[in-house]
Amino acid sequence: MKIIKNGMLVLEDGLVCGDLAVENGVIAAIAGSIAPAAGDEIIDASGMLVFPGFIDGHTHFDMDNGTTVTADDFVTGTRAALSGGTTVVIDFATQDRGDSLDNALKAWHKKADGRSSCHYAFHMAISDWNEHTKAELPNMFAAGISSFKLYLAYDNLRLPDESVYEIIREMKRLGGVVGVHCENGDLVNAGIKRQKAEGRLTPAAHPAARPPVVEAEAVKRLLAISQLTDCTVNIVHLSSKAGLAEVRRARQAGQRVFVETCPHYLLLTDECYRLPGFESAKFVCSPPIRDEQSRQAIEEALLNGEIDTVSTDHCSYTLAQKALGKEDFSKIPNGLPGVEHRPALIFSHYVATGLMSAARMSSLLSTNSARQFGLYPQKGALRVGSDADIVLWNPNKKQVITAQAQLQNTDNTPYEGAILTGGVERVLLMGETVVSDGKVIKEREGRYVSRHPVEV
Numbered sequence: 403m404k405i406i407k408n409g410m411l412v413l414e415d416g417l418v419c420g421d422l423a424v425e426n427g428v429i430a431a432i433a434g435s436i437a438p439a440a441g442d443e444i445i446d447a448s449g450m451l452v453f454p455g456f457i458d459g460h461t462h463f464d465m466d467n468g469t470t471v472t473a474d475d476f477v478t479g480t481r482a483a484l485s486g487g488t489t490v491v492i493d494f495a496t497q498d499r500g501d502s503l504d505n506a507l508k509a510w511h512k513k514a515d516g517r518s519s520c521h522y523a524f525h526m527a528i529s530d531w532n533e534h535t536k537a538e539l540p541n542m543f544a545a546g547i548s549s550f551k552l553y554l555a556y557d558n559l560r561l562p563d564e565s566v567y568e569i570i571r572e573m574k575r576l577g578g579v580v581g582v583h584c585e586n587g588d589l590v591n592a593g594i595k596r597q598k599a600e601g602r603l604t605p606a607a608h609p610a611a612r613p614p615v616v617e618a619e620a621v622k623r624l625l626a627i628s629q630l631t632d633c634t635v636n637i638v639h640l641s642s643k644a645g646l647a648e649v650r651r652a653r654q655a656g657q658r659v660f661v662e663t664c665p666h667y668l669l670l671t672d673e674c675y676r677l678p679g680f681e682s683a684k685f686v687c688s689p690p691i692r693d694e695q696s697r698q699a700i701e702e703a704l705l706n707g708e709i710d711t712v713s714t715d716h717c718s719y720t721l722a723q724k725a726l727g728k729e730d731f732s733k734i735p736n737g738l739p740g741v742e743h744r745p746a747l748i749f750s751h752y753v754a755t756g757l758m759s760a761a762r763m764s765s766l767l768s769t770n771s772a773r774q775f776g777l778y779p780q781k782g783a784l785r786v787g788s789d790a791d792i793v794l795w796n797p798n799k800k801q802v803i804t805a806q807a808q809l810q811n812t813d814n815t816p817y818e819g820a821i822l823t824g825g826v827e828r829v830l831l832m833g834e835t836v837v838s839d840g841k842v843i844k845e846r847e848g849r850y851v852s853r854h855p856v857e858v
């Protein structure tokens with residue numbers, strides 16, 4: 403048995419100073435004090451916060467966007483995740499048009515199996531809705547997939563409203579949750595065309611081509627479909643004040659909806675698109691990073707309980723890959739790295755500053771995702787019987803984010819030079835120490851996590 407002693411345990415109902423025992427990969431006991439027996443390993447957690455392993459419900463590893471493949475694959479991405487305290491990532495297996503969900507799932511297992519340093523699961527992105535796809539859904543649930551992703555933008559992925567409606571109805575029946583990329587695809591295309599026609603080809607044209615109203619319209623439309631189907635949907639990467647207003651309107655009318663946002667919508671503003679030369683390209687992601695008003699609105703929603711989950715939308719490219727759009731902003735691969743730094747960014751900006759409790763951070767970065775995506779209570783909480791995926795967090799550790807020092811396999815980070823308070827000391831994965839003194843010491847121990855249907 404291993405006993406984590408004298409830590410500040412971040413339990414679901416608050417913080418408790420005490421001990422936690424681990425045996426056979428699961429949490430065996432939680433108590434004020436656990437007396438060790440001969441042969442037990444003691445892990446001193448004095449001065450540490452003890453969190454359940456963090457869950458990142460939104461990553462894109464080893465993803466081919468049609469032009470290039472993301473810089474992080476499952477080897478580098480999950481190692482970076484683990485070093486930052488994330489013990490489960492949920493990546494997006496994506497159906498190609500004309501192909502099956504089954505083939506997409508096989509392809510993602512091939513990318514991840516035996517190569518991942520943290521645990522992993524897959525959302526299934528549906529890009530081709532037809533009778534065959536529909537018939538495959540029960541197999542997906544049997545394979546441990548209980549969440550799906552739909553796009554309202556990107557011509558190679560997006561679905562018409564009728565399909566979105568039908569899929570969400572199926573989810574209601576099968577016990578799945580749908581996450582949706584909310585941007586109006588037609589308006590995005592029109593916006594890009596207009597920017598180019600008017601001769602604006604630099605990264606600064608990216609946010610101009612897809613302003614907040616493009617997100618807000620899609621959020622509103624999705625919420626109408628969700629209302630018609632009486633099924634709760636998940637709005638992924640909510641970025642704007644206008645989009646948030648649609649969420650508030652629906653909730654005030656009694657509708658249930660899950661909302662995810664990402665660190666970059668909380669911590670960055672569209673100033674990043676006004677850098678000299680081509681420097682802004684590294685900030686090109688969709689939805690784009692918004693103005694200070696939207697940033698504040700999303701932050702307010704985070705702090706007053708309107709956001710359910712904070713995930714990263716990790717989708718990393720090197721600067722050389724970003725340069726594919728040197729002459730044309732619409733060809734810049736969309737996405738930012740982030741999986742390594744999410745817990746430290748949120749802790750440093752909100753918990754260390756006293757704006758958020760550690761328990762709330764645990765909900766936003768772990769428990770809520772576990773509940774929403776069918777992992778709870780196996781993951782997402784410190785409970786007797788839960789998997790012993792545990793993070794020992796030093797609230798006083800200082801760290802500086804640099805592209806050079808990061809494990810993320812790319813030469814850039816949107817947080818270059820950021821000085822953060824708080825960081826990982828040790829991570830246990832199924833009870834085994836895989837990160838020690840903040841360094842990954844054991845790789846490729848991650849397992850596929852099969853998820854159960856959820857009631858939404």
Ligand SMILES: [Zn+2]
Nearest residue numbers: 460462715717
């Ligand atoms: Zn994404």
